[in-house]
Amino acid sequence: MGNDYGAVSRRTVVVGALAGMAAAALSGCQGPRWYPSEISPDEYVLRAVITEKERMIARYEASTAAGQGPADLLERLAGHHREHAAALRERLPERPGRPTPEAEASPSGPSPAPVGEDPVPVSGLEVAEESAAASRSRQLARLTDSGLAQLLAAIGACEAGHARLLSET
Secondary structure (H helix, E strand, O other), rough: OOOOOOOHHHHHHHHHHHHHHHHHHHHOHHHHHHHOOOOOOHHHHHHHHHHHHHHHHHHHHHHOOEEEEEEEHHHHHHHHHHHHHHHHHHHOOOOOOOOOOOOOOOOEEEOOOOOOOOOOOHHHHHHHHHHHHHHHHHHHHOOOOHHHHHHHHHHHHHHHHHHHHHOOO
16 A cells, blocks of 8 residues: 555545535435425416416407407417416415415415506517526426426427417517
């Protein structure tokens, strides 16, 4: 055996590993199932997407009311967003003392700035759809429920299709 100056001994590695495991155990972190709130990460994402859907519906309604773009296409796409929002609301967990998702009058997630009543041009709706589709992949990374992840992926694909349809008008 020669001189091993600067080499790390097996004992140092074992002690370091044990110290790391002890620190992790004492931290109280239980992995992805641990969350310091009554709202799970999945529910938080779910509520955020529902809020985004409500905002998108409001944009489409304002544009349709103002006669911006092809009314039949805008109404059809807004209908898709309504269907998405309904499917997402069905996934909200029931909690005692909390109104059912259909009865909730308040926003379903974070409270973003309200959507103005000004109509959004078709090009603006296209950008909004592209942005929504892109955000789904980031949201998917935070989910633990595979069924919810599939639903969100399908919604993102639909939004990408909406952007394509709007780009063709």
